[in-house]
Amino acid sequence: MNTNIAEFIPEDFDASSRVWIYQSSRLFSMGEAFELESMMNKFLQSWNTHGTPVKGYANLLYGQFVILMADESATYVSGCSTDSSVRLIKEIEEKFNVTMFDRQMLAFVIKDKIQLLPLQQIPYAVQNNFITPGTLYFNNLVATKADLLSKWLVPVKDSWLAKKFKLEAEV
Structure with missing residues (x-):
């Protein structure tokens, strides 16, 4: 991708x-x-x-x-x-017939495809290594062009998810 x-x-x-x-x-x-x-x-x-x-x-x-x-x-x-x-x-x-305002549904790049995952399922996905610190995450909360270019698609470890779900950087 x-x-x-x-x-x-x-x-x-x-x-x-x-x-x-x-x-x-x-x-x-x-x-x-x-x-x-x-x-x-x-x-x-x-x-x-x-x-x-x-x-x-x-x-x-x-x-x-x-x-x-x-x-x-x-x-x-x-x-x-x-x-x-x-x-x-x-x-x-x-x-x-789509939903465009669901902020509880998060998007990740997994196996070179966009995968959507409900926020409440993130702990399970982390625990079972579906999501790792290096998994790319779409941070749809970026607010400027500069952030879109540099902070929209980021590794989970560089997002708010890392702190919330205690994801440590990969060694």
Whole structure:
């Protein structure tokens, strides 16, 4: 699995650009991905904040994560414009029968595939070595472009999970 996402992220967006990551409860099919791309492009064309167009970006990464980004060095994103992006995600949920707001479902790269695991099952997965300190984890709480590029896909040992579940670094 190629973990270098920089090639998919616009270079002309400020490092402090705001990022929202929505994880789907399943992979989107190729046909759904094309429909999703059309929905995101339509949204970006009309994404405004107080009548001013938002310098925005949207993409589906790894077939399962919708990434929205707004370059606030160009235009500040207001509550109303954030609400409109949430409406887009809810529309995606309804159209494709997926869940995009479940923060209790965590994503990992296991055997070169994205695997979802409920938060409450993490202790079992750690105890049985399904998840190790070196397992890659999708930290969907990153908030900026800089963090998306450097802290989104990280080893579990470098995430909040390490402290919560007492995962020690591999020797």
